[in-house]
Amino acid sequence: MNKQKFQAAYSHMLRSYSFGRHFWLDEDNQFCSCPTFNDGNPDLDHIDFVSDWTDLDDVNLDQLFFIHAHLIKHHGNN
16 A cells, blocks of 8 residues: 555554554555554554455454444445
């Protein structure tokens, strides 16, 4: 993701304390995530797509779907 596109996405990030990650929708509306540093900033060197997650045994899906729904609802509100 180039810097300009990321800056637009960054303004719509949601920080989840329970997941210890930041979540956002990228320019293609893909559900993205990255770890959160202890100082609260996103670890942008480790961005992934939630759709690539394979081990969902310990994932609170209700919470994950809530985050996704929130991002969809607010994605178009610049």
